Amino acid sequence: MVRTYLVPLMAIIIAAACMQVASSAMMTFVPLFVGAHGGDTAEVGLLAAAYSLGFMGGCLRGLKIINRVGYIRAFAAGAGLTAIMILLARSTDNLMIWAGLRFVMGGAVAMLFSAADAWLSVATPDAVRGRILSINSLAVGLMAILSQVLIFQFATDDQLLLDIMLLLSLCAIVLLCLTRSVPPVTEAKSRLSFREVLREVPVAVTGAFVAGAITTSFLTVVPFALSDAGVTAGTTAFLVAQLYVGRLLFQWPVGALSDTMDRRFLILGCAIIICVLTTLYLAADPFKHWQVANGSQDGLFTILAILLIILGGLSFPLYSLCLAHGFEFKVDNGPALSTYLLFVWALGSVIGPLAISAMAPVFPDTAAPLLAAVLSGLLAAFTLWRLHKRPSQKPELELSYTSYPSAGLGVAPETVANALESASPTCHPLEKPQ
Template identity: 30%
Template structure:
C-alpha cells in the first residue's frame, strides 16, 4: 500500500529548497540594499513591490497551471525565479530593485500556488493531518534556519545571491523525479470582500492588518538589527527568532482558539504584539541583545499566528460552499496590507529612527485589538465550530485543509482552490 507521505515527498522537498532560498533572500536583500546606500524608504518601496507582485501572481497562477499543468508551471517559474535572483546581484537603483522584487513576487506566488495546490489535492481525510504536518514543519524550519546562512558570506559580493539562485534551481530536481500523476488544474477564486466583511469583519480586518504589520517587520528587520548595532549575522538571527516563535506557539494558540470565541484569541494576539513591540523598542535603546532576541521570538509567536486564527474564525461562520472563496478573500486582504505596509513601516523608521518600525507595529496592532473587542461586545458568538488548522497567509490553496473545507468540496462548490500562496509567510 502506498504511504501517504510518499505521495508528497517530491513536492515537499522542492518547496523546502525554495523556502530555504527564500528565507536567505529575506535576510540578504535589505542588508545588501542598505550597504549599497539605499535609504530605509527605498527598502520599503522594494518590499511593497514584492507585495504588489505577489498579489498579482495570486490571480495569474490558476491560468498558468491550467495552461501547462502543475509540473511544467513549477519548473518554468522556478527557473525564472532563479534568473531574477541572479539579476538582483547587479541591481543598484531603487527602480531596478523594485522591478526585480515585484517580478519575484509574481513568480513565487505562482510557484507556491502550484506546490500548495498539489498538497491540497493529495490530502484526504484519512491522512490529512500527517500530510499537512510534514509539509508545514519542513517549510517552516527552512524559513527559520535559512537566514542564519547570511553569516557564511559577504553581503557586498555576489556569492549569497548565487547560493539563493542555486537553491531555486535545485528545487527542480525533486519535481523532475516525481512519478505520481499531477492533480487536476484549479479554477479561479472569487473575491468577495464586502460580503465577507459583513459576515466576519474581525477576520477581514485582521487579515489586512496582519499584512500591514508583518510585511514591513519581516522585510526591514535585518536593517533594524544593523541600525541598533548588531552585526549582519546577529541581525539575520532576528528573522530566525521570528519564525521560531511562530513555529512554537502556532499549535498551542490554535488549541486555545478551538475552545473559545476565536475573536478573543485574535484580540489577545494583537494586544500581545503591541506589548512585545514596546519591549523591543526599550530593549533596543538599552542595548539588551539577548532580550531583543527573545522578544522577537515572542513577537513572531503572536503576530505571525494571527492570520491562521482569522481564517479559522471566518470558516466557522460562512457556509461550506463559500469556504474556498473565503480563503481567497482573506488572502487578498492580506496581500493589500503587505503591499502598502512596508511603505508605512519604512516611513515610520525614517522619521522616528530604528524604533519607529515597532512604534508603528505596536500602534497598528493596538487598533486591531480595540476593533475586535468592540466587535465582541456588538456581536456575541458561540465557541468555534470545526478544528483549527495551521495555515499561513501565503497558502491559500491549503483552503482545502481549513475547517469544514472538505464539506465544501463534497458539496461541489463552483470555486476551486488556486488563489495563490506564500510569503511568511513565506513572505519576503
C-alpha cells in the same frame, strides 16, 4: 488521522520549504545589501513595497494560471521565474532595477505559494486543517531559520549567496515535478466574491492584512535597524533568525489549539500580546541603548532575542489562523478563498513598509514597532467586537472534496485508482484566494 492527510502532501510541503529558504534569505539579504551600499530606510521600504506589490499581482493572476495549467505547473513556473530574477540580480546594484526584479519575484513567489496553500487547504478537513497548516508552517519555518544561517555564513560573499538561492529554487522545481502525487482537480469552478468573504469571515480578512503588514515590517526593517545600530551582519542574521525560531516553537501548539476552539479567540490573543510587547519595546527603545552601551551587551542581546522569538511566534502563525478560520466557512471554494486572503496579506505587506517609509522622517527609529502596535491593537478591538456580534460557534460543514493519496510517496497505485474512482465529479471546485 493527521498522518493520513499529511503523507500525500509531503512533496508540496518540502518543495515550498525549499522556496522559503530562498525567499527568506532574500528578505534579509536585500536590506543588508542596501545598507552596505549606503542606502537608507526609505530605500529599504521601496524595495519591500515593490516585492509586496508584485506579490499582490501574483495573487490576482496566479488563480487564473493555476486553473489553466494546474497546481504543479503553476508552482514550477513560479519557482523558475524566481530563479531567473535571482540570476539577473547578480549583475547589478541599481536600486530601480532591483525594485523591478523584486516586483517580478514577488509575483512569482505569490503564485507558487498560492498553489501550495490552496492545495493543502482544499485537501484537508476542518478537523485537522489547523495541524496540517501548522506542519507546513513548521517546515517553512525551519527553512527560514536555515536561510539566516546562510546569511550568517556567506554575508561577505553576495554572489555565492545569490547562487545558493538560485540552486534552491531549481531544486524545488525538480522535487515537485518528479512526484506522482495527485493534486486537486481544477476544472470545476464556482465563483466567490470578495464581498462574500468579507461578510462571512471579516476577522480572517482583517487578520490577514495585519499579519502581512507586521511580518513584512519586522523582516525588512529589523535587519536595517540592527545594521544601522552598528550590529554586525552575523549578529543581525542571528537575531532575525529568532523571529523564525519563534514561529517554529509556537506554530504547532497554536495550530493544535486552534482545532479545538473558535479560532477568533486565538487571533484575539495573538493581537493583544503583539500590541503589548511592541508598546513595551517602544518604551524601552533598545536600539538606542545598543548604540550608547559601553562594555558587554549580552543582557540587551538576550532581551532582544527573547522579544523577537515571541513576536515571531505570534505574528507568523497569525496568517495560518486566519486561513484556517476562513476555511471553516468557505471550504467549498478553497482556491478562491486562499487567493483572496493571500491577496489581503500581500496588501498589508505593501502598505506596511510604505507606511514605515512615510513615518520614518517623524519616527526614525520606532516606525516599525509603532505600526505593529497600532495595527495589532485595532485587530484585537475588531475581533473582540465580532465575537460580541457573532457568538462563538463552529459552522457545520459538508466536506465537498476528497484527499487523494500519492502513489509517489509510498502509497500503492491501486489506492490512488480507488480514490479517483470513488471521487464525485464535484469533489474539487477550484477557485482560490509563511
